[in-house]
Amino acid sequence: MSASGYGQFCPVAMASEVLATRWTILILRELLCGSRRFNELRRGLPRISPALLSKRLGELEELGLINRRIDVRSGSPGYELTEAGEELRPVIMSLGRWGHRWLESQLSLRNLDPSLLMWDMRRNLNPAPLPSRRITVQFLYHDVTRGQAKWWLIVDKADVENPVDLCMLDPGNEVDLYVVTDLRTMTAIWMGIETVQSALASGRLDLVGAPELQTTMQAWLGLSPFADEPKRVPAGG
CATH class of the missing domain: 1.10.10.10 (Winged helix-like DNA-binding domain superfamily/Winged helix DNA-binding domain)
Structure with a gap:
């Protein structure tokens, strides 16, 4: 010190x-x-x-x-x-829960970063609801600069050490599901501010591909560990 x-x-x-x-x-x-x-x-x-x-x-x-x-x-x-x-785990997790619960959501949504979002989704993704075969999901952000607009998540349950991989360059796999949206909407879904279903209903999210991947997306998508934390409004806010 x-x-x-x-x-x-x-x-x-x-x-x-x-x-x-x-x-x-x-x-x-x-x-x-x-x-x-x-x-x-x-x-x-x-x-x-x-x-x-x-x-x-x-x-x-x-x-x-x-x-x-x-x-x-x-x-x-x-x-x-x-x-x-x-x-320090409970200390830092408590800090995150406090921030998610009490701080204004719109402040968080000003700090948009596609690479950080995709990295967080990659490490929090839940392969359990997905089929046993290799799955490739392509994310296309129509409001992001060209170099960071396309991302691929590859899930292979057979790879015990690294079941989920993230690519910025086309891996050449057949795509099972296309996820087309804007970065703010995807970030809000990741944070638990809204759901896949609500984004679909509003037209801000479009899914094209395997129906079983579309219907289970909310379950397998890697969300923030604080996504289930209820939001609260400070007194006088």
Whole structure:
């Protein structure tokens, strides 16, 4: 902790000096969500610079919240939470639940990012309702710049280690379902602000392809872990 900290012995102040630095909470969020490699962390935090991410990871390692491990097969480094880091799970999840419950939804929907949305959908997708064969779903955002308008989610239950993959380039597979919408609508569905059915009814979402994938989309689509949290309005809001 820096000498320019709060200068208080209170555990809340001391913990804040560790956790309140820019990006630290979000790096811990990514690790708690299963990211282990540097590039995985970058995909979940697309706006952090590589230099700052390296610095924060070094600080977290020095504080004893993470360990750095070298993969014996690839030779590349990976990161894992220590007992102290894992103990922050309920703290960070509670912070997310509070933000979802009390903060104005429209504020969240100003911060639209297709790469972050698709990465979150990829790691939260539930393969259980999907057929056993390989499934390819293409997302087309008609309001996004060309380079980020098309995405492919590939689900293969036979691949135990990596059942869900995300591609920005056409993988060449036959597409089972096309999802055509705007980024704001898809983000609202992911956040639990609205549903697949309500977006279809309003004409802001169009599904083309296998009927069984269309009818089960709400069940298999990777939603925010806070999507089921009821929204509340602060007094006087």
